[in-house]
Amino acid sequence: MKNLKKILVCKFALLMMLTLLGTASFTAHAQVDEIRIADSKGDWGYPNAYRHYPRGPGYVRMSWVYDTLIWKDEKGYIPALAKSWTYDPKLLSFIFELNQGIKWHDGKAFSSSDVVFTVEYFKKHPYGWVPMGDVSGAKAVGPNKVIIKLNRPYAPFLAYVGGVMPILPKHIWQNINDPKKCNDSKCFIGTGPYKFIDFNKAKGTYLYEAFNNYYQGKPKAKRLIYIKAGKPLMTLSTGKADLANIKPDMANALKKKGMIILKNARGWNKKLMINHRIAPFSSKRFRQALACAINQQEIIDKAHRGFGYPASFGLLSPDHEFYNPDTPTYIPNPAKAMEILESLGYKKDAKGFYIKDSQPLKVQILSSNITVAGDSVADRDGEVIKQQFEAVGIRVDLVNLEQATTDAKVKKWDFNLAISGHGGLLGDARILNRMINPKATGSVNSARFGANKKLLKLLKEQVSEMDVEKRRAIVYKIQEIYADEVPAISLYYPASMAAYNPKKGIKWYYTHGGIGLGIPISQNKMSLIK
């Protein structure tokens, strides 16, 4: 009898285990109906290379539809359209072996000719995110092999071309001469895991549908929806969204509600753009005075309640593999700032503000509320910086503007100082070229600084240096010169967090080095595949 009981208990336990395992395996493979991602801004343009807005969230919207040759997950590079890749220094080429059986969303077969076509198309119709200046051309060697030839050794190739370039379908784009005007649904045909269905510009919503013939497996959710929602705590708590960027002080409340909190590395910086083309900002000494007047920690403490980290004056994040720990820094020193200003001929008036040639020293600061992932925060950075500048005797006219307006003014050099920000600080060190070189395109936050010839030379050299250690040494030097010249001032890295609901069985994560060029957003498409 005892034995019978034991057998029954064992059988029951076994049955329960099998049931649980069965359920678990079913859950892991079942497609959920939809995944909703909340975004405070909503509109990031149409999801193709020529129609998305030139900021990270715009690229991420596109990444669901278009695949690249290689991709990144939380650990680093992984195969995508290409299953393997090698660099041949003798041929000065990257050789990609492509996966087989890949289909476009319209059912046509993908082949190496599409990759060759894309390289040529981006050379003819430049796409700001994929600089093709160092790519000579591409050649198909059979349907599943592509050789991309370089003009010269180009170290950031994988980071800036192989892992970022969305591959376009030749059979569609070969007939499109003005890609920026293409509205047709065929302009959104890709090989990515999701098909683009709809974008409502006014509502800021995107709808994608799973591409079940995706070569890496069936996506985990039938529909992917982006909704415009500025209140992540509420949208996550009520189940309106499954993933959202959050403010650090929301983390505890969301944790209590069972959400998983993701914390990102320091890949996004708030930056004070300086119009170094006009006086007095064209003077290096003056820019250094501004740097001395700024107290980064005070900005973090007063404007962000301590949720942030002081930024390196050399631009690269301390979490970057090429970060130079000996980058010059400007310890907050109002006395030093005043000393520099006085050495430049400024004298204080009766009210304690500087004047020169009877003209008051007055600077205008454009302030906008952008933060990581294109979100908007209640921002008092401008107020704190105004106080810091006024404390040393610089009058400040603080102007609060919408981000797009600030971007436009910065782009046209129609500003004195502007508080803006960008990511990409964990990606390839080519970000330095993108954010410093005066000829760089594709970013509204580039300092476009060409006054230091040595800096320009080093920038050119670092992208050609294929030896990692030699390249590191050059990048170290660039950071030192950049910090000395201060063509722009990196202020701080905001604490960047996201939260997601684990009930849908999706594990979201921050990508190693950021998505694409280094976008610090936790919306990697591989989360919905593997």
Add this chain to the structure above:
Amino acid sequence: MNVDLNRNIFQDTWFLTGFLLAAVFTITILVGPMLAPFDPWDMSFTPISPPCAKHLLGINDGGQDIFSELLFAIRNTVFFGLTSGLVALGVGVIIGLVAGWFGGLIDMILMRLADVLLAIPAIMILILTAALFRPSPFMLSLILAGLMWPTISKTIRAQTLAKRECLHVKAAARIGGGNWYIIRRHLMPEMFPLYLIGFASKTRMAMFMEASLAFLGLFDPTRKSLGLMIAYAVKYYYMDIWWNWLFPPILCLSLLIMTLTFLAISLEKILDPRLKSVELLSG
């Protein structure tokens, strides 16, 4: 328009409430800076702290004392409203009197101009002007006044047309009274009650506009305003700040608007014979 203001007005509950609130706000505005325990721009306190004995309404996200901020914000919002209200009243009265008294082509031109301005939504003009040209708050209040005068001038014109036919006005003209003499000595004083109503309604509207523009971030972000306080507080909706940070500026703005509404309603009731209540008449 012959009304015994002193006799009727203080028996009206609307007026008494409005008057009391107005008195409280006047004192707040006049002695606000002295009452403020801290410099409202001082960011040296612990951000987002709850109220305590030292900080009656707590500290905002920027480490500033909310009570001190509120006192300065009320001043700015009210000054903007008063400037707009007074200028709109002045312009409206002059144009209304001139159009009504002179009539003819002058009347037609001025009233068509008023019609055009009435057709333009003032808030859109203000938003565009503030965003594109960034005028000072004072200049913006004048622009708003320039958009608000037509309703006042239409009322004054209508009343002027009626007064023009009165015997004493005709007599003044017959005995050689000049245009400006008649306007100044006969028409202007007799329409005084209308000024109060017009001023109250326009000031109320201007204060709301100021708060709206500040809420949208179209003023200097360091300029204290009830709208800006609300804008910042709303962004921290997920924290327990509504009662000490979000509620006070909303309450003050509502009370300011209610104060003027009460005064306008009571004055209208007392001064407009058609709205006189039986109670007031018997009194």
